[in-house]
Amino acid sequence: MSDDQIYRFPKGLPGFDEETEFALIAMEEAPFWYLQSVNNQGLSFFLGDPFAFYPSYEFELSDDEARELKIHSEVLIRCIITVREQIEHTTINLLAPIVLNPARQIGKQIVLHNAPYHTKHSLLPEQPTTDGKDGG
Known part of the structure; x- marks a missing residue:
């Protein structure tokens, strides 16, 4: 883990x-990261780039939150992914994105109000079935 x-x-x-310090660790050649607690090795979150899965994802960061995070231009948005045993049930939380200021290295998880998102969007696009039955 580097500074x-x-x-x-x-x-x-x-x-x-x-828990106020986390390392953002990128996975090579994938739109995924780990957010690993610096003080608690047993605490980490699996993150994804929401735009890789939902290109039309958007929300407005309030002025107060932008000020709190000291965001002037550069910003990273990541969302927590919940991995399930059956991969097709893996979800991404678009309602509470993690907003990061890479210039100042500060972050905050925000909850979007009046947004059309929820905490369990499918990570995998739905596949149409060819025979009209669930599971193909």
Whole structure:
């Protein structure tokens, strides 16, 4: 873990208020990352680039949140992925993205209000069946 991977989350993450430092670790050649707690090796989150799965994903960052994160131009958006035993049930949380300022290395998970998103969007596009029955 190098210093340029460490992001401060001044308010922690929801449910993990005490955890304020995480390393953002990229997976090579994939739109995935790990957000690994610096102080608790057992705490990490699997993240994805929401735009890789939902190209039309959009929301407006409030002025207060932009100020809090000291965002002027560069911003990274990542969303938590919940991996299920059956890969087709894996989901991405588009309702509560993690907003990162790579210039200042600070971040925050925000909950979008009045947005058409929810916490469990399918990560895999739905496949049409050819014979009219579920599961092909």
